[in-house]
Amino acid sequence: MQKERIHIFDTTLRDGEQAPGYSMNLDEKIRMALQLEALGVDVIEAGFAIASEGDFESIKAVCEHVKKPIIASLSRSLEKDIDASYEAIRGAERGRIHLFLATSDLHLKYKLRMSREEVLDRSTKMVAYARNKIDDVQFSLEDATRTDLDYLCAVVEAVINAGANVVNLPDTVGYASTGDLHRMVDTVMNRVPNADKAIIAVHCHNDLGMGVANTLAGLNAGARQAEVTICGIGERAGNAALEEVVMNLKTRGDIYPFETNINTEQITQSARVLKQITGVKIHPSKAIGGSNAFAHESGIHQHGMMANSLTYEIMTPESVGVKKTSLVLGKHSGQHAFEQRLGELGYSFTKEELSRLFSEFKNLADRKKNVEERDLIALVESAYQGAPTIWELDSFVVNSGNLITSTACVTLKKDDEKHQEVAWGTGPVYAALRAVEKIVDHPFSLEDYTLQAVTEHRDALGEVFVKLRDERGTYRGRGVSTDVIEASILSCLAAINKMVDGAPAKQEHPFKPTNDHSFENDMLMNNSDKRRFM
Ligand SMILES: [Zn+2]
16 A cells, blocks of 8 residues: 655644643754654644744754754744744754744634634735745644635635645644544645645644544645644643654554554654653653553463563563563462563472462552563562571561550461560560560571661662571571561561571681570670661
């Protein structure tokens, strides 16, 4: 099927920049324009020259730095606006003067206070005025979708006769349905005798969420220029998003016989540059550009993805500049993806070990919003510390505060039997470890205690490393949990399991501890230099 060329007119620097919170200074506009050039847009609307000195200067600067795309400046249908636009773009490799005038009766009556005849007259006069300055003149019939169709066709014919080579039919307030849009463009294509002398464009706002769909409907009806912005930023609810329009055309070539000049692999970088410039985050579930667009968490989807990515992805992440699909590990994930990720991290486990690890992972995922790679590594490495699981944590309850002595009730499991002890301490961790010591009935001293966060954020995984000493030597243990007391108990148990397993103790240095060496003495003896974590 012969593909027709669609011209991408990007107005991120004009319509986009008009949106609250998206204003850009001169350097930022140049940076964004250079990225739009790399993306392959055909036209960059760089601003509204008469609007401000800043806009005028940044349009000029964009013309100096960017050579491939046409650079356009917006103007009202007034001579002074057109003069300002011309001055701003005259340095461009290829410049375009874009002027507009409203054509809907609503705007004529309340905003312009002009009659249809006056608008028709002004439009043609100003197009001619602009054509005297430059070959490339675009005219937009503002609020076209709420304009009387007969009158609309009359204005289109007149401005083309006056020299406009691009005529834009905007859905200025995002009111249209796809049927409305298709009918409007189709009527212009079929009823306006000189419509073939110009490129018909569509410019769809997103007030009803129809921006992209309406743009596609307009292209199907014969429009050959799509006016869009990066991430759909723009007045009110924004414009049709460039990446969504372009990837619709690319992914659904079976129903859209069109092609563009867009290098789609630059799409993600363009969204990233916009975010860096404006500081406005992109919604994670934003189509194409959102961080979740190629992320799969549910087990069923992950399973399908591992079998064949076409099961749940209609385009490849690489095609829009995303390194790769991410199988996000979270509470909805399946064991397949979990096992695959551990494999990628270089771990392999027996089936039993894997299902045990998987249930610990699920526990963690229930507590922690995002389970990151570092969490996984900490979880795996604390689960397997080279000692059999003799003592296991079943449950614990601690009470602490600065008005009460901390108490802890800890229940451990050994050979499926539960053992419970209660202890008090100067802090919740101290109380909990004392309860553990009472249960395992194997005196030990705490040589070292380190607590660190595995990742950032309030729900970060805490990782505790301990070094315990008994009469035979020292043993290290590591525990992770979003609860630091739980992490402390787990780290202690990991070391104790090595102790009671009879694993060879590490002989740190020749010091031979006295036999009244107990955790308690340790705590009382030199709190100041030991870890004040209690
Ligand atoms: Zn607009």
